[in-house]
Amino acid sequence: MLTYALVAGVLFGLYFSLVGIGLNLVFGVMRIVNLAHGDILMLGAFIALGVVTLAGIDPLFAVPLAFIVFLIVGLLLYWVLVPRLQGSVNPEMLSIILFFGLSQVIEAITTIFAGTSERSIQSRLLGTVFTTIQVKWFGGKPGRGGPIQIFGQSFPAPWVIAAGTSLIAIGLVYLYLYRTRLGTLTRAVMSRRDEALATGIDVDRVSAAAFGVGLGLAAVAGVFAPFMFGSVTPAFGADATVTSFAIVVLGSLGNPLGTALGGVVYGVCYMLVQTYLSSWADLLPYVLLILILLLRPSGLLGRQVRVA
Amino acid sequence: MPSALRHLLFIMAPLVVVLAVLPGVYQNHLLLFNFVIFLILAQGVNIIYGFTGYLPFGYVGFFGAGAYGFAIMVMHLQAPAVVAVVVAGLVGVALGLLLTPLLRLSGAYFAIANLAASLAVLHLVANPALESITKGPYGVSLTGTFNPNSAYIAALVVLALTLAGVVYLKNSSFGLALQAVREDSVSAAMSGVSVVKMRVIAWLASALVAGLAGGIYAWYVSVFYPDNVFSGDFSIFAIVFALFGGVATITGPIVGVIILYGIYNVIGFTTPQYFQLIYGLLIMGLVLFLPAGLVSLATRRGWHVP
Amino acid sequence: MSPEAKPILNVSKLVKRFGGFYALDGLSFHVAPGEILGLVGPNGSGKTTAINVISGLYAPDGGEVAFDGQQIGGIASHRLVHRGINRTFQVPKPFMSLTVRENIKVALSYGRAMVAPPAINELLEQYRLAEFAERPASELNSAQQKMLDLTRALATRPRLLLLDELAAGLNPAELDWIAGHIKALAASGVAIIVVEHLMGFIEHITDRVIVLNAGKEIFEGKLAAAVKEPQVIEVFLGGEHAA
Numbered sequence: 001m002l003t004y005a006l007v008a009g010v011l012f013g014l015y016f017s018l019v020g021i022g023l024n025l026v027f028g029v030m031r032i033v034n035l036a037h038g039d040i041l042m043l044g045a046f047i048a049l050g051v052v053t054l055a056g057i058d059p060l061f062a063v064p065l066a067f068i069v070f071l072i073v074g075l076l077l078y079w080v081l082v083p084r085l086q087g088s089v090n091p092e093m094l095s096i097i098l099f100f101g102l103s104q105v106i107e108a109i110t111t112i113f114a115g116t117s118e119r120s121i122q123s124r125l126l127g128t129v130f131t132t133i134q135v136k137w138f139g140g141k142p143g144r145g146g147p148i149q150i151f152g153q154s155f156p157a158p159w160v161i162a163a164g165t166s167l168i169a170i171g172l173v174y175l176y177l178y179r180t181r182l183g184t185l186t187r188a189v190m191s192r193r194d195e196a197l198a199t200g201i202d203v204d205r206v207s208a209a210a211f212g213v214g215l216g217l218a219a220v221a222g223v224f225a226p227f228m229f230g231s232v233t234p235a236f237g238a239d240a241t242v243t244s245f246a247i248v249v250l251g252s253l254g255n256p257l258g259t260a261l262g263g264v265v266y267g268v269c270y271m272l273v274q275t276y277l278s279s280w281a282d283l284l285p286y287v288l289l290i291l292i293l294l295l296r297p298s299g300l301l302g303r304q305v306r307v308a
Numbered sequence: 309m310p311s312a313l314r315h316l317l318f319i320m321a322p323l324v325v326v327l328a329v330l331p332g333v334y335q336n337h338l339l340l341f342n343f344v345i346f347l348i349l350a351q352g353v354n355i356i357y358g359f360t361g362y363l364p365f366g367y368v369g370f371f372g373a374g375a376y377g378f379a380i381m382v383m384h385l386q387a388p389a390v391v392a393v394v395v396a397g398l399v400g401v402a403l404g405l406l407l408t409p410l411l412r413l414s415g416a417y418f419a420i421a422n423l424a425a426s427l428a429v430l431h432l433v434a435n436p437a438l439e440s441i442t443k444g445p446y447g448v449s450l451t452g453t454f455n456p457n458s459a460y461i462a463a464l465v466v467l468a469l470t471l472a473g474v475v476y477l478k479n480s481s482f483g484l485a486l487q488a489v490r491e492d493s494v495s496a497a498m499s500g501v502s503v504v505k506m507r508v509i510a511w512l513a514s515a516l517v518a519g520l521a522g523g524i525y526a527w528y529v530s531v532f533y534p535d536n537v538f539s540g541d542f543s544i545f546a547i548v549f550a551l552f553g554g555v556a557t558i559t560g561p562i563v564g565v566i567i568l569y570g571i572y573n574v575i576g577f578t579t580p581q582y583f584q585l586i587y588g589l590l591i592m593g594l595v596l597f598l599p600a601g602l603v604s605l606a607t608r609r610g611w612h613v614p
Numbered sequence: 615m616s617p618e619a620k621p622i623l624n625v626s627k628l629v630k631r632f633g634g635f636y637a638l639d640g641l642s643f644h645v646a647p648g649e650i651l652g653l654v655g656p657n658g659s660g661k662t663t664a665i666n667v668i669s670g671l672y673a674p675d676g677g678e679v680a681f682d683g684q685q686i687g688g689i690a691s692h693r694l695v696h697r698g699i700n701r702t703f704q705v706p707k708p709f710m711s712l713t714v715r716e717n718i719k720v721a722l723s724y725g726r727a728m729v730a731p732p733a734i735n736e737l738l739e740q741y742r743l744a745e746f747a748e749r750p751a752s753e754l755n756s757a758q759q760k761m762l763d764l765t766r767a768l769a770t771r772p773r774l775l776l777l778d779e780l781a782a783g784l785n786p787a788e789l790d791w792i793a794g795h796i797k798a799l800a801a802s803g804v805a806i807i808v809v810e811h812l813m814g815f816i817e818h819i820t821d822r823v824i825v826l827n828a829g830k831e832i833f834e835g836k837l838a839a840a841v842k843e844p845q846v847i848e849v850f851l852g853g854e855h856a857a
Binding site (some may be wrong): 481484485487488491492494495496497498499500501502503 | 669670671690691692695696700701703706707708709710711712716717719720721723724725726763766767769770
Binding site (some may be wrong): 033081084085088090092093094096097098100101102103104105106107108109111112238242245246249279280282283285286287289290293294 | 361363409410412413415416417419420421423424425427428431432435436437540544547551581582584585587588589590591592594595596599
């Protein structure tokens with residue numbers, strides 16, 4: 001039971017890292033809390049649903065689609081919203097309210113088009129592309145996407161696929177931040193925004209890119225949401241935002257790679273509570289978030305402390 | 309005439325009198341009651357956000373805690389409704405005290421932590437393990453105290469007291485000092501203001517207001533579930549109404565409630581998602597084009613708005 | 615001026631650390647009522663940190679701060695304001711959305727001035743803010759915001775006033791004007807500590823200076839004498855090279 005909880009916790013944790021990392025990237029670069037983050041996840045889930053129901057193909061194809069669509073959406077939104085915001089008296093407070101409004105708009109529009117019923121995707125559909133390739137190239141019979149064995153315990157295949165995708169995505173974020181020019185500038189803006197401005201870095205371009213990538217990553221995380229949480233509704237966004245915030249704060253705000261650690265810690269806690277104290281599991285994200293904010297506001301890896 | 313008295317006579321008194329008379333001429337009692345509740349909550353948000361600068365995304369936590377404080381007093385101690393309402397207010401204050409450490413956080417951190425706190429209280433109250441105390445997720449039924457007319461009057465009393473409190477803030481050096489703390493806490497301390505004390509007082513006052521409102525709400529509806537009284541809509545509506553009108557004023561939140569909740573009732577009940585869409589767009593438009601609320605249309609022209 | 619008077623502020627062996635960095639490393643000095651003391655030194659030498667500790671923004675990590683014979687290290691800022699200490703900020707942050715008059719009113723109402731607080735209109739006139747009295751502080755330019763910051767401090771009737779780069783950014787005429795005000799305040803019995811980079815200004819208004827380097831005092835006395843000290847010259851030139 002413990003082994004199961006720990007392995008499941010790590011699998012979920014890697015996925016949770018992906019859930020939070022976009023939020024943290026946006027916060028780190030722009031000092032803006034994207035309260036519509038969870039709603040972007042929700043939209044990512046609907047892209048996966050669309051891919052399955054309209055095209056009838058493996059929902060994994062929704063991953064690149066969701067990323068590209070929301071990268072573009074993010075760039076557009078950035079240019080529409082942010083410059084006006086940053087010219088105001090209190091951009092941080094107003095950004096919270098603005099993105100809260102955006103989250104309401106997204107939820108409402110999705111409800112109008114999709115209704116409030118719970119949507120799910122059959123978990124065997126995820127990853128069919130692998131079995132198809134296997135059959136085509138190596139022969140053999142098309143098998144069912146059954147559970148995957150780890151340490152003698154079996155876990156649903158989508159958990160493993162989501163965790164794997166998350167690892168790849170985090171790796172790519174690392175490469176972006178540490179191996180590309182835009183990424184280096186991004187880190188410069190994250191650590192010292194005013195100095196970056198003073199040294200002539202095009203902060204707007206860096207921020208827009210971070211906003212686009214952040215939204216893209218959220219949408220990618222959303223593709224797996226129907227498999228990880230069973231189903232999604234248009235109202236899924238609000239809870240997802242709070243959970244993401246808990247993960248991000250746990251890892252340390254403003255440090256996207258810290259989110260990977262935060263996600264895993266969160267995932268393991270989540271599974272342990274689920275296993276041993278299931279009736280209190282709902283309380284976990286909230287209590288954890290408050291405790292971390294109060295006891296170690298800089299997060300597990302952070303250095304900056306931020307208090308009023 | 310001192311301006312505080314003028315505000316009481318020309319803003320608070322007419323509003324309360326009109327709301328007291330309306331049930332005699334207008335049939336939809338529940339709607340009027342909800343108006344009063346939102347007027348109270350919007351002013352509660354005004355106290356903590358408008359004057360102090362803390363955005364309470366989890367404001368409904370106090371409201372729900374008050375409702376359950378009322379319910380527990382009535383169910384387990386057979387308390388009279390008025391006593392239970394007072395206890396509801398105290399439960400709000402107690403929760404506020406418990407959450408005072410959150411005031412160390414600023415900006416988004418406070419907003420999110422407060423939201424998390426309200427959700428934690430919801431999940432605590434709704435936990436089946438506490439069924440013997442709160443009835444868990446199964447909801448409470450308080451038919452013994454059911455009396456909408458008395459509850460409505462109680463709501464008006466709380467509204468009058470809340471408005472009087474805001475009039476005081478608007479006209480006193482205490483209210484000025486709160487705003488100073490909101491603008492810059494270090495300069496405020498260097499003006500001799502005890503920053504922590506001021507914040508805690510405003511926080512507890514706004515918790516008291518929401519706790520009382522929650523208790524009266526429980527009294528009025530008498531049957532409810534945790535999801536009803538802890539619904540995030542209460543926080544959201546109260547914040548949006550207050551912001552729309554303009555915070556740190558007496559009239560702003562009133563105007564906000566009357567206009568927006570009015571619109572809500574015209575289009576809201578049959579298709580909630582359309583209202584959600586409209587107020588979502590409204591919030592965004594507000595932040596982008598009118599961040600100081602409707603009253604700023606007047607203040608920009610140099611008119612003074614109480 | 616009575617520099618021989620009993621000191622109102624006694625700082626001894628003051629230590630303030632940030633992580634492993636010693637911003638103040640055993641600093642001692644004193645100021646008497648009516649005296650104007652200058653704190654000078656290169657950037658990062660601990661001048662502003664000293665002011666922040668004395669005004670209660672930071673608690674000291676060692677040593678003592680005595681004001682009026684009582685230990686005040688670690689006491690909250692607003693309490694120190696009530697006892698008669700106040701300061702201005704290098705980058706003033708007035709209450710932007712409040713009017714200039716309201717800004718001062720907060721300090722008048724909460725400062726608990728020991729003697730009768732000054733009249734608000736008089737302060738506004740003296741510091742050239744009268745015409746903006748009913749305008750929000752956000753409309754002031756930075757020199758005017760500094761003056762507002764000073765009037766905020768004066769509204770609490772301080773007996774010890776700490777001025778952190780008040781003169782930076784003022785033109786020569788304004789410098790003379792503000793120097794006159796500072797000297798008049800000292801003459802009325804206020805003890806004043808001035809942190810400033812403008813040496814001419816320091817020379818003109820101070821009775822005595824303390825030269826700081828790396829959180830320690832390296833010279834005390836007249837500024838004219840300080841600039842002849844090899845150690846002081848070394849620190850300032852070395853400081854420039856390092857910067």
